[in-house]
Amino acid sequence: MRIALGISGGIAAYKAVEVLRLLQDRGLKVQVVMTRAAQEFVRPLTFAALSGEKVITEMFAREGGEPNLESAIEHIAVAERIDALLVAPATADILAKFANGIADDFLSTLFLATTAPVIVAPAMNVNMWNNPATQANLATLRSRGVRVVEPGSGYLACGMVGPGRLAENEAIVAAVLEVLGATQDFLGQTVLITAGPTREAIDPVRYISNRSSGKMGYALAEAALRRGARVLLVSGPTALKPPDGAELFSIESAAEMHQAVMAHAGEASIVIKAAAVADYRPKKISVRKIKRHDFLREGVPGYAEIELEPTPDIAAELGARKQDQIIVGFAAETENVLENARKKLVGKGLDAIVANDVSQPGIGMDSDRNAVTIITASEVVDVPEASKAEVAQRILDAIHRLRTQRTSPATRS
Numbered sequence: 001m002r003i004a005l006g007i008s009g010g011i012a013a014y015k016a017v018e019v020l021r022l023l024q025d026r027g028l029k030v031q032v033v034m035t036r037a038a039q040e041f042v043r044p045l046t047f048a049a050l051s052g053e054k055v056i057t058e059m060f061a062r063e064g065g066e067p068n069l070e071s072a073i074e075h076i077a078v079a080e081r082i083d084a085l086l087v088a089p090a091t092a093d094i095l096a097k098f099a100n101g102i103a104d105d106f107l108s109t110l111f112l113a114t115t116a117p118v119i120v121a122p123a124m125n126v127n128m129w130n131n132p133a134t135q136a137n138l139a140t141l142r143s144r145g146v147r148v149v150e151p152g153s154g155y156l157a158c159g160m161v162g163p164g165r166l167a168e169n170e171a172i173v174a175a176v177l178e179v180l181g182a183t184q185d186f187l188g189q190t191v192l193i194t195a196g197p198t199r200e201a202i203d204p205v206r207y208i209s210n211r212s213s214g215k216m217g218y219a220l221a222e223a224a225l226r227r228g229a230r231v232l233l234v235s236g237p238t239a240l241k242p243p244d245g246a247e248l249f250s251i252e253s254a255a256e257m258h259q260a261v262m263a264h265a266g267e268a269s270i271v272i273k274a275a276a277v278a279d280y281r282p283k284k285i286s287v288r289k290i291k292r293h294d295f296l297r298e299g300v301p302g303y304a305e306i307e308l309e310p311t312p313d314i315a316a317e318l319g320a321r322k323q324d325q326i327i328v329g330f331a332a333e334t335e336n337v338l339e340n341a342r343k344k345l346v347g348k349g350l351d352a353i354v355a356n357d358v359s360q361p362g363i364g365m366d367s368d369r370n371a372v373t374i375i376t377a378s379e380v381v382d383v384p385e386a387s388k389a390e391v392a393q394r395i396l397d398a399i400h401r402l403r404t405q406r407t408s409p410a411t412r413s
């Protein structure tokens with residue numbers, strides 16, 4: 001998800017640095033917008049370096065002293081791209097502009113142009129806060145659906161005591177996440193997710209692999225981050241960019257995945273095995289590229305043989321050694337989907353299995369969509385076809401229910 005962080009000109013502008021970092025930690029992409037006055041307190045470069053994106057400081061970027069109209073249109077496109085606009089700190093001035101529909105700089109124009117939800121975290125001198133004009137503006141904004149994160153009370157930079165101090169960073173971020181519908185029910189959990197295919201080398205140029213794109217595993221990683229988890233992502237080769245905030249461990253073979261998972265599983269309270277791991281690998285890997293004629297067995301033309309051996313079953317090993325962990329497997333099946341998935345649930349000692357019918361066109365492997373059945377000891381949940389992002393949320397819901405069952409006193413006897 002993408003939000004715009006508007007910074008207006010108050011002494012609390014420096015606190016926006018920490019707000020930005022916290023938002024990024026929750027997996028949000030942040031476009032920073034600064035008013036002219038804000039730049040008197042903190043330089044845009046600070047936010048550009050932290051956000052990795054150009055900070056918008058004016059309506060018309062200038063080229064050779066001339067305003068560039070194209071960039072203004074591009075800037076306005078921000079209004080359509082964002083899922084929320086947060087203004088922290090919000091001065092009395094910017095609140096007045098918002099309440100009265102004045103659009104004389106980029107931030108106030110963005111406010112008018114966006115249909116995304118808006119959150120403001122005011123910070124100002126106590127008298128300015130108490131002034132009826134400010135309170136009337138806030139009342140107007142609240143009545144129009146703007147979420148106000150109330151300022152704290154205490155010593156203010158102006159030397160006065162009273163309300164006007166920017167709310168705590170965590171409270172501001174919590175308000176944003178609430179507005180975005182990103183509940184934090186995985187806060188404090190470390191989730192290890194495997195994603196993508198493995199490649200089992202035959203020689204330096206050839207390998208055995210499968211059609212997994214990694215999309216399902218990456219969608220789970222993104223969703224878990226948004227719900228507050230620390231995410232360890234053990235990924236086979238994919239073309240995907242890992243979600244911001246995920247700790248990535250790139251692997252190629254099943255043996256490397258085994259090693260990475262075993263090295264980090266101890267840190268995780270939840271392991272989700274969405275990867276499509278090769279069950280077998282070539283027994284010998286040739287150090288040189290095998291020539292066409294080398295493949296021939298005893299000189300028989302058209303006959304080639306690669307001897308295979310089983311790979312370690314990572315999910316089964318985790319299932320056998322788990323204590324309080326929740327281990328979730330996937331079952332990619334083309335027939336008897338539920339029956340086969342149930343066998344894997346029990347056989348691998350898992351807490352849940354996500355059954356995928358990978359014979360259906362348009363869903364499952366290498367697709368943006370999926371339809372699954374989540375099976376645990378206490379429930380069977382059908383998730384009809386949806387985006388992998390949506391399916392990931394439903395899988396996390398089921399895992400959350402499992403955790404709640406385990407920790408609730410009624411089920412802990």
Ligand code: PMT
Pocket residue numbers: 194195196197211212213214215216217254273274275276277278279311312313314315316328329330331332333344356358364365366367
């Ligand atoms: O990556 P995408 O294109 O988005 O596609 C997603 C997916 C279809 C690959 C994914 O949703 C999925 O179903 N992954 C599991 C595929 C699979 O290997 O299933 P399986 O039935 O062969 O294995 C059962 C479980 O054991 C899986 O959790 C698998 O990760 C695990 N396993 C398998 C073999 C092995 N050696 N070690 C394992 O841990």
